[in-house]
Amino acid sequence: MKVPVRIPTVLQPRTGGAAVVLAEGDTVGRVVGSLVALHPGLREVMLESDGSVKRFLNLFLGDEDVRYLRGMDTPVPEGSEIVILPAASGGRRR
Amino acid sequence: MDLPPQIRDAMVAHSRFCLPREACGLLALDGGGRLRMAYCLTNADRSERTFTVDPREHVKALRHAERSGWRLGGVFHSHPGGPARPSPLDVARALEPDWLYAVVGAPDAERPDVRGFWIRDGRVVEEPLVVTGERGR
Numbered sequence: 001m002k003v004p005v006r007i008p009t010v011l012q013p014r015t016g017g018a019a020v021v022l023a024e025g026d027t028v029g030r031v032v033g034s035l036v037a038l039h040p041g042l043r044e045v046m047l048e049s050d051g052s053v054k055r056f057l058n059l060f061l062g063d064e065d066v067r068y069l070r071g072m073d074t075p076v077p078e079g080s081e082i083v084i085l086p087a088a089s090g091g092r093r094r
Numbered sequence: 095m096d097l098p099p100q101i102r103d104a105m106v107a108h109s110r111f112c113l114p115r116e117a118c119g120l121l122a123l124d125g126g127g128r129l130r131m132a133y134c135l136t137n138a139d140r141s142e143r144t145f146t147v148d149p150r151e152h153v154k155a156l157r158h159a160e161r162s163g164w165r166l167g168g169v170f171h172s173h174p175g176g177p178a179r180p181s182p183l184d185v186a187r188a189l190e191p192d193w194l195y196a197v198v199g200a201p202d203a204e205r206p207d208v209r210g211f212w213i214r215d216g217r218v219v220e221e222p223l224v225v226t227g228e229r230g231r
Contacts, residue, residue, distance in 0.1 A: 010189045056189070058149040063157060065149050085152055088169040090184035090195075091116060091144025092176055 003031045003076055006083045014041035023082075028059060029072030031082055046084075058085045095194070095210060097223040101132045102208055108134035109172035109201035117201070118145040120152065121168030121194060122159040129194075130164050137171075144183070145171045168194035168210075175200060178207035180218055188213035194221060 002022045007015050015021055021038060025031035032053065036043040046053060052072070053059055059066045060083040066074045076082070101121075109117040115137055122131040133155040136148040147169065159166050169190075173181070178199030180188070188195055191214045199207040210221040 008190070009192055056187075058152070060149075060153050063150075063153050065153070068150075083153065083156070085149065085156070086189040087146055087149065087187075088118070088120065088152060088190075089139075089144070089146035090171060090181065090187045091139070091141065092173060092181045092183065 001026055001076070001078060004081045005031065005035055006081065008084055008086050010086055011042060011045065011084065014045065015039045026076055027072065028061060028066050028069075028074045028076060028082065031076055032059075032072065056087045056089070058087060059083070060085065095221050095223055096128060097208070097210075097225050098129060099225055099227060101129050102223075102225055104132040104134060105170050105172075105196065105198050105208060106201060106206050108132075109174075109198040109206065112137065112172065113202060114142050114174055116141060116143065116145040116172050116174060117198070118147050118169065118171040120147060120155045120166050121170060121196065122155070122162070122164040123167035123194075124164050127167075129168075130162070131159065132170065133158070142174060167192070168196060170196035170198065172198040172201045174202070178209040180211055180213060185213055185216055185218060191215075196223070 005021050005023050023031045023034040118137045119135045120133045124130050135151040137145045138148040139146045178197045194210050196210045210223045212219045
């Protein structure tokens with residue numbers, strides 16, 4: 001099943017400029033695996049060494065943050081879209 | 095860049111409401127690059143020194159902006175008691191090269207300073223914000 005994944009501007013240099021990539025999979029984890037297989041340059045900036053998504057990136061299935069669903073095991077229904085959003089954050093000091 | 099007074103006032107009011115914590119939100123621009131909306135959102139850090147826009151509110155703002163024919167094109171936050179300039183942590187965490195980064199300095203002051211910046215590859219360039227209707231004052 002093909003799933004459109006929206007790529008944020010900051011990561012588009014690693015997808016050849018594509019803002020949307022059609023990846024494949026029936027869970028969030030499999031879609032992410034397909035995405036980084038299609039665009040290997042994404043792996044180091046998106047994923048930790050254990051395969052989890054880096055903390056500064058948020059993944060949404062539709063409008064739901066996958067952290068509040070079943071994480072990488074979340075099933076992806078037909079017709080869904082995955083959105084990658086970088087965290088908007090900052091501050092005066094750590 | 096023009097800063098509509100309603101958007102300036104919304105950022106300042108949200109920054110005052112959130113005191114003593116840092117306030118934050120997102121900015122929507124139309125196809126002409128004009129500021130159209132300030133989404134006043136929750137600081138998920140609940141901190142006086144850091145901010146993270148609540149991710150679930152972030153995606154709601156994205157959907158609203160797109161339904162309105164706009165795009166998310168910026169983020170704002172406050173520096174309670176501090177200047178309206180990006181801190182080193184703001185610069186380190188600025189991930190969107192085409193976003194405007196607005197900072198509300200000292201929101202409890204009588205006339206808080208609101209400034210905008212581009213942050214690209216660690217470099218900060220101020221974008222002068224001209225409050226619509228206040229030119230030449």
